[in-house]
Amino acid sequence: MAKTTVALVGLGAIGVGAHLPALRRHPDVDLTGLVDVDAARRDHAAALVSGGVPTFASLDDLPAVDAVVVATPPWVTPVLARRALERGSHVLVEKPVATSVAEATRILDLPRELLDRLQVGLTYRHDPAIAQLKTWVEQGRLGSGPLLVRAHIYDEVRDESDATHLALIGATLEHGSPALHEGSHVFDWLSHVLGAEGRLEDSWAVRTAPGLAAPNLVGGRLLHPNGTQVLVEFGWFTAALPPCELTFVGDAATVRLDGRTFDLTITDHDGEDTVRFEGERVPRSFDRQLDAFVRSVRAGSRRLTPSWDDGLRALAASEALDRRVRETPATVDGGRWER
Numbered sequence: 595m596a597k598t599t600v601a602l603v604g605l606g607a608i609g610v611g612a613h614l615p616a617l618r619r620h621p622d623v624d625l626t627g628l629v630d631v632d633a634a635r636r637d638h639a640a641a642l643v644s645g646g647v648p649t650f651a652s653l654d655d656l657p658a659v660d661a662v663v664v665a666t667p668p669w670v671t672p673v674l675a676r677r678a679l680e681r682g683s684h685v686l687v688e689k690p691v692a693t694s695v696a697e698a699t700r701i702l703d704l705p706r707e708l709l710d711r712l713q714v715g716l717t718y719r720h721d722p723a724i725a726q727l728k729t730w731v732e733q734g735r736l737g738s739g740p741l742l743v744r745a746h747i748y749d750e751v752r753d754e755s756d757a758t759h760l761a762l763i764g765a766t767l768e769h770g771s772p773a774l775h776e777g778s779h780v781f782d783w784l785s786h787v788l789g790a791e792g793r794l795e796d797s798w799a800v801r802t803a804p805g806l807a808a809p810n811l812v813g814g815r816l817l818h819p820n821g822t823q824v825l826v827e828f829g830w831f832t833a834a835l836p837p838c839e840l841t842f843v844g845d846a847a848t849v850r851l852d853g854r855t856f857d858l859t860i861t862d863h864d865g866e867d868t869v870r871f872e873g874e875r876v877p878r879s880f881d882r883q884l885d886a887f888v889r890s891v892r893a894g895s896r897r898l899t900p901s902w903d904d905g906l907r908a909l910a911a912s913e914a915l916d917r918r919v920r921e922t923p924a925t926v927d928g929g930r931w932e933r
C-alpha cells in the first residue's frame with residue numbers, strides 16, 4: 595500500500611516541535627507539504643526536513659493530500675479545518691478546536707460524514723499513563739467510592755528577558771484565561787479517566803499583576819455523577835511555578851500523575867510504587883496520536899477518535915470555567931486591592 599500523503603499546516607512551536615518530528619518518524623507517512631502564512635517559519639521548517647518538502651503560504655495552494663495536520667492558534671484553526679475537510683482530506687486538528695463551542699459549530703457547520711473525518715488533537719489521551727490510570731479507576735484499585743481529584747496545571751514561566759514569549763502569552767491571554775488554553779487536555783483526561791462529565795460548581799480567579807488581559811491563576815470545582823469532586827487549578831505567567839501534577843485520592847489508594855513526565859505513583863496500604871513508561875512523554879504521545887490517525891485513515895475508518903464531539907465537550911468544559919473566571923473582577927490594580 596502506498597504511503598499516506600500528509601501536509602502540516604502551522605509551523606509554530608507545536609507544529610515544528612512535535613508534529614513535524616512525529617510525521618518524519620512515521621514509516622507510512624509521505625510528508626508532501628508545509629504550510630504557514632509566515633515566510634520565516636516556512637524557511638525554518640523546510641531547513642529541518644531533508645528531501646525538499648515544498649512550502650506554501652496558504653492551504654489553498656496545497657495540492658491534494660490524503661491528510662492534513664492543523665497546528666494553528668484556535669482563532670484560525672476552525673476555518674482551516676473546514677477548508678481541509680471540504681478539499682477531501684482527513685484532518686488531525688490541534689486543540690482547542692476553536693476559541694468557543696459557538697465559533698466551532700458556526701464555522702464547522704458540515705455534514706456528519708465530513709466531521710467524522712476529523713480527529714481532535716487530544717494528544718495525551720493516547721498516552722499509556724492515562725490508559726493505566728483509567729484501568730486502575732475502573733478496577734476500583736483506588737477504592738469503590740467517590741474520589742477527590744486535584745489537578746494542578748501550571749506552565750509558562752514569566753521570563754522578563756524573553757520578549758517573544760512575553761508577547762505570545764500576552765496575546766494568548768487576550769483570547770482567554772489559562773483554563774481555556776490548557777483546559778481541553780485536562781477536561782478530556784478527567785472525563786476519559788472518570789468515565790463521565792463533571793458539572794462546574796464554583797470557581798475563583800487571581801490576577802497576579804495588573805494589565806493582564808485575563809486572570810492568570812484560575813480554578814474551579816466540578817462534581818461528577820458518582821460524587822467524585824474535582825478541584826482544578828490552571829496557572830500561567832508567574833516568575834516561578836508550583837508543580838504540575840494530578841492527584842487522585844480514593845479510599846484504598848492515592849495516585850499521583852506527574853504532569854511533566856506522566857510517571858504514575860500509586861500509594862496504598864502496602865507502600866509506594868512508581869510506574870514509568872518508555873520514552874519521553876511528548877514524542878511518545880505525539881507518535882501514538884499520529885499512528886492512530888494514520889491507521890484510521892488507511893483503514894478507511896468511518897469515525898476518527900478522539901472525535902469532533904470529544905473536542906467540543908472538552909472545549910465546552912474549558913469555556914464554562916473560562917467564562918466564570920473572566921467574570922471575576924480584577925483583584926489587583928497597580929498594587930492596590932480593588933474592593
Ligand SMILES: NC(=O)c1ccc[n+]([C@@H]2O[C@H](COP(=O)([O-])OP(=O)(O)OC[C@H]3O[C@@H](n4cnc5c(N)ncnc54)[C@H](O)[C@@H]3O)[C@@H](O)[C@H]2O)c1
Pocket residue numbers: 603604605606607608609629630631632635651652653665666667668670674688689690715717775
Ligand atoms: N497538543 C498539545 O499538546 C499542544 C501543545 C501546545 C500547543 N498546542 C496547540 O497548538 C496550537 C498552536 O500552538 P503553537 O504554540 O504552535 O502556536 P504558534 O503561534 O507557535 O504557531 C502557530 C503557527 O500557525 C501559523 N498560522 C497562523 N495562521 C495561519 C494560517 N491562516 N495558515 C497557515 N498558518 C497559520 C502561524 O504563523 C504560526 O507559525 C494552539 O491551538 C495550541 O493550543 C497543542
